[in-house]
Amino acid sequence: MAVPEAVIRPAVPADLTAVAEIYAHYVSHTVITFDQVPPTVAGWRRRLDDLTGRDLPFLVADLDGDVAGYAYAAPWRPKPAYRYTVEDSIYLxxxxxxxxxxxxxxxxxxPRCAQAGIRQLIAVIADTGNGASTALHRRFGFAHAGRLTGVGYKHGRSVDTMLMQRDLTTNP
Structure with missing residues (x-):
């Protein structure tokens, strides 16, 4: 399939209904997210405000005015020493x-993460057997950083997660 002519731009509040709908699909029908209740649009607004306030990117793929996907970087852990490490989330x-x-x-x-002063980017990928997310991250320079076995349980099955990491200090 050809790459559509999407505009990748910062998310705005008007995008959040579409973001919520996209994510709700994955919450309800897959194990790639461990959420079991989809966040409301108000919850997404709080997330957008929080990430924007931290100068972290929250992007959407805009196809002729429709949100076809989104990606954001959120704090990896709350302790101050982790402040230069974030986790990415990408949903289509x-x-x-x-x-x-x-x-x-x-x-x-x-590059938006690097511009925000982020040093390390972590991907936490549910191991569903598909491999597409792992391949995507590998293509962008992420390296395997570990595996957590059986840490999730959803839709009647135990799910492993794979950790991948990208150093943004050497080549953002």
């Missing part, structure tokens, strides 16, 4: 998977 509308939008989002997220 189910009908937009495989069109190159994940790469467009991650390719924009990386």
């Amino acid at each position: 509308a189910p009908d937009r998977i495989g069109a190159g939008l994940g790469g467009a989002l991650l390719g924009t997220l990386l």
